[in-house]
Each structure stands twice: as structure tokens, then as C-alpha cells.
Amino acid sequence: MAGRPQALIVGAAEAPYARHPDAEVTTExxxxxxxxxxxxxxxxxxxxxDGLGVASFTLAPDRAIDLARKLGVRxxxxxxxxxxxxxxxxxxxxxxxxxxxxxxTTVVLLxxxxxxxxSFRRLVDTYxxxxxxxxxxxxxxxxxxxxxxxxxxxxxxxxxxxEDYGRLVVAQRxxxxxxxxxxxxxxxxxxxxxxxxxVAEPLHRYDCVPVVSGADxxxxxxxxxxxxxxxxxxxxxxxxQEGDGLRTGLAEVAGALWRDAGFGPEDADIVSVYDDYPxxxxxQLGDLGYAPDGDLRALARRVGEGRLALNTSGGQLSAGQAGxxxxxxxxxxxxxxxxxxxxxxxxxxxxRAVVTGYGMVLYRYGACANAVALERA
Amino acid sequence: xxxxxxVCTTCGxxxxxxxLLCPRCGGSGWSPEPVQAGLLEGRxxxxxxxxxxxxxxxxxxxxxxIEDGAAAGATVALDDGDGMPVARSxxx
Numbered sequence: 469m470a471g472r473p474q475a476l477i478v479g480a481a482e483a484p485y486a487r488h489p490d491a492e493v494t495t496e497x498x499x500x501x502x503x504x505x506x507x508x509x510x511x512x513x514x515x516x517x518d519g520l521g522v523a524s525f526t527l528a529p530d531r532a533i534d535l536a537r538k539l540g541v542r543x544x545x546x547x548x549x550x551x552x553x554x555x556x557x558x559x560x561x562x563x564x565x566x567x568x569x570x571x572x573t574t575v576v577l578l579x580x581x582x583x584x585x586x587s588f589r590r591l592v593d594t595y596x597x598x599x600x601x602x603x604x605x606x607x608x609x610x611x612x613x614x615x616x617x618x619x620x621x622x623x624x625x626x627x628x629x630x631e632d633y634g635r636l637v638v639a640q641r642x643x644x645x646x647x648x649x650x651x652x653x654x655x656x657x658x659x660x661x662x663x664x665x666x667v668a669e670p671l672h673r674y675d676c677v678p679v680v681s682g683a684d685x686x687x688x689x690x691x692x693x694x695x696x697x698x699x700x701x702x703x704x705x706x707x708x709q710e711g712d713g714l715r716t717g718l719a720e721v722a723g724a725l726w727r728d729a730g731f732g733p734e735d736a737d738i739v740s741v742y743d744d745y746p747x748x749x750x751x752q753l754g755d756l757g758y759a760p761d762g763d764l765r766a767l768a769r770r771v772g773e774g775r776l777a778l779n780t781s782g783g784q785l786s787a788g789q790a791g792x793x794x795x796x797x798x799x800x801x802x803x804x805x806x807x808x809x810x811x812x813x814x815x816x817x818x819x820r821a822v823v824t825g826y827g828m829v830l831y832r833y834g835a836c837a838n839a840v841a842l843e844r845a
Numbered sequence: 846x847x848x849x850x851x852v853c854t855t856c857g858x859x860x861x862x863x864x865l866l867c868p869r870c871g872g873s874g875w876s877p878e879p880v881q882a883g884l885l886e887g888r889x890x891x892x893x894x895x896x897x898x899x900x901x902x903x904x905x906x907x908x909x910x911i912e913d914g915a916a917a918g919a920t921v922a923l924d925d926g927d928g929m930p931v932a933r934s935x936x937x
Binding site: 601602603605608609614621667671709832 | 908
């Protein structure tokens with residue numbers, strides 16, 4: 469049988485995140501910055517790029533094709549993905565299939581956004597029709613209140629207290645201190661966490677992902693040296709928004725994901741879980757099988773004690789959430805770790821990783837859920 | 846004094862926010878059903894606005910603005926406030 473090429477992730481890069489970007493910085497300039505950086509780190513020439521995938525909330529009215537021209541790329545494979553926190557894994561899934569089918573040989577995936585106060589307000593008020601019609605006029609002012617309600621449900625169901633979320637947040641901040649790219653690196657104590665100003669009870673400042681501007685990028689090519697995707701798993705709109713939001717679609721696909729991956733939760737050296745709010749981190753970890761007895765309190769304690777290599781960049785909660793870049797951020801960190809290029813925060817001997825995507829709040833909570841299992845090839 | 850929730854004309858399934866095809870039976874016909882009350886399952890406050898989740902008597906959970914001190918666990922009356930679902934304590 470003629471050997472089908474194996475697609476590998478051969479490069480990962482991030483255009484620096486910033487809380488308050490300079491006036492001349494635009495969404496497309498951030499995406500271009502990530503594009504150039506990822507080509508350099510992967511040792512790939514621009515002329516070799518024949519596939520381009522893009523995720524962004526603020527690139528409109530431009531699309532992937534506009535970006536192709538502005539970056540000087542002539543793609544045979546081209547794709548936009550508008551599914552926010554799930555877009556990174558979605559793009560990767562399509563890119564891997566495209567490379568293995570021979571539709572493209574060098575795919576660059578980009579995700580990023582530039583926000584100021586006004587563009588972020590516009591995004592959250594016009595996120596979808598349901599938000600526009602039924603939530604924005606309340607006024608809701610973004611998803612914090614929805615996740616406050618969800619977090620309270622999780623606290624009630626699992627007997628969690630603010631301290632449990634606080635341990636997770638503090639643990640991620642401790643990791644962020646070792647990541648020069650994280651926007652928030654100053655040490656945070658549990659006392660700081662508990663004393664932070666309230667946003668929407670029970671959520672306080674450090675429970676809410678900080679909005680930043682930035683971009684992330686990956687390169688996918690056929691080859692032998694890089695990071696292989698061992699398994700994909702996804703289930704979107706798993707409950708039609710008729711549940712309580714405490715379980716994601718991952719709960720239904722995690723078994724197949726680990727089976728296809730050929731390794732299990734405890735074999736993953738790096739765990740990147742989409743972290744817009746700590747409650748969702750615990751929910752996804754539970755869905756992935758990290759709390760086999762359903763004890764999310766014990767899981768939070770394990771994370772707090774650093775006994776799980778969770779969100780080693782500091783995660784979005786400390787590195788920042790650059791819009792759609794959040795969907796690639798965890799992948800970029802996991803790939804950087806598996807390639808052994810994570811500098812001061814390098815996890816020694818890291819070979820395997822699991823990465824999740826979550827998002828698209830259709831009304832009460834996120835509807836998208838996906839995950840990949842990665843292994844150093 | 847009510848809000849309106851679409852109910853599938855084929856199988857009677859209530860869904861909010863509105864959808865195109867019924868998640869149960871696939872039907873595409875909907876008729877608005879008035880709902881007067883529900884159970885306030887959760888409450889939070891953001892920038893001075895009280896937001897809650899109300900389990901309506903028809904089933905779907907609606908995100909509302911709470912107009913008074915109604916606490917989680919209370920039965921609340923639902924009303925349409927300029928197209929927005931608002932909730933207040935049921936007078937005793």
C-alpha cells in the first residue's frame with residue numbers, strides 16, 4: 469500500500485499578547501506577526517505555504533482569502549472557522565486531513581483578535597441572534613453573569629467553595645510567572661484571589677478571563693519530526709442548551725478519544741484545557757476522566773498542588789484571552805512543550821498532551837466542545 | 846402579565862430561545878404559549894443589574910432581569926419588559 473503521509477505539527481508561535489495594544493496594531497497585523505513568527509520557528513519558507521486556515525472575530529469584513537493576498541500566500545486549501553474557542557482544534561482537524569489526503573503540503577493556521585473596549589462590547593452584544601434579542605438588552609454585558617450562574621450550580625452540585633476555584637487560578641498564575649508571553653505574571657496568593665473585587669457573585673476578578681489582543685499560529689506538514697495528532701474528539705450542541713452546562717460534549721466522546729489515542733488521562737504530560745472560567749476547567753477535566761469518582765473538589769486540590777501539568781502557559785486566565793486566539797493558545801503551548809521549546813517552564817521529557825476547546829455561548833453556556841490527543845513523533 | 850415561549854404544534858415540545866426545527870420531532874410549526882411564572886433557580890448581579898435563570902412552567906430555562914429582591918428558590922412572575930423577560934416576586 470502506498471504510504472499515506474502522516475501530518476505533523478512542526479511549528480507553533482504566538483504574537484505577543486497585550487492588554488492595551490498600540491493604536492497602530494490591528495487584527496490583521498497581529499495575524500501577520502503570528503504568521504511570520506511561526507514560519508521562522510518551523511523553518512518554513514513562505515512560498516512553501518499552500519494551505520491557510522483562519523479564525524477571528526474581528527477580521528471581518530475580510531476573510532481568509534483577503535489575508536492570503538495580504539500575506540502573499542497562494543493556497544490550494546483555504547478555510548475560515550468562526551467557532552471561537554473550538555476553532556483551533558477544528559482548523560487543526562481539517563488541516564491534518566487535508567495534508568494526509570494530499571490537498572496541501574504546508575498549512576498555516578492562524579487565530580487572533582485585536583480588541584478595544586468598543587469592539588469587545590460589540591462582539592459580546594451581537595454574539596449571535598439569541599444574544600442580540602434576548603440577552604444583550606437585559607442588559608447582560610457579556611458572559612460573566614451567565615458563568616456566574618453556572619458556577620453557582622457547579623458549587624451546589626459538587627460542594628465546591630471559592631477556595632477550590634482559587635487554588636486552580638493561583639496554580640495557573642504560578643505557571644504564568646515562568647512564561648514571558650503571559651500578560652499577568654505577578655504572583656497571586658489565595659488571599660489575593662479571595663479579596664478581589666466581585667464581578668458577578670460568585671465570580672470575582674480572577675475568575676474572569678482577561679481580554680487581551682494577540683494571535684497564535686501552527687504549521688502542519690507531512691513528515692517524521694514534529695507532533696502527531698493521535699486522536700480527535702468533538703461533540704457540539706450536545707444538549708441543545710437544555711441542560712445545566714455542567715457537562716460538555718466531551719463527556720460523550722472522551723472514551724473514544726483516549727482509545728484512539730492509545731493512552732489515557734494519566735499518561736498526558738501536558739494538559740491544556742480551555743479556561744475562560746475555572747468552573748469550565750473543572751467540568752472539562754471531569755468530562756475527560758480526571759475525576760473518575762466525580763470528586764471535583766479533590767481534582768481542584770490536585771491542580772492547586774501542581775500535581776497536574778494543567779495550562780502550563782498560565783492558561784488564558786493568566787496569559788490572557790485574545791478572542792479566537794484562545795482556541796489555538798492551548799495547542800500552541802502543548803506543541804511548544806512537546807517540541808521541547810518551552811524555556812523556563814519546559815516540562816521535562818514531555819511526550820504526550822491533551823488539549824481541549826470549548827465555547828460559543830449560544831444562550832446559557834458554551835455549545836462547542838472538542839479535544840485532541842497529541843504525541844511527539 | 847406573561848412572556849411567550851414557542852411550543853411545537855406537532856409534539857407540544859417547548860423550546861427557548863426559538864429554533865427552526867423541533868429537537869424532538871423535527872416539526873417546523875410553532876405557536877407562542879404565554880407563561881406567567883417559574884422557579885428562580887439562580888441569581889447574580891452585574892453592574893447593578895440582577896440577572897437570573899428561571900425554570901418556566903413549560904420547561905425551558907429563561908435568562909431574565911430580576912426587578913426586585915427575589916432570591917434563588919423563589920417562585921417568580923414573568924413579564925415582557927420591552928421584549929425582555931423580567932421577573933419579580935409573586936405577591937403573597
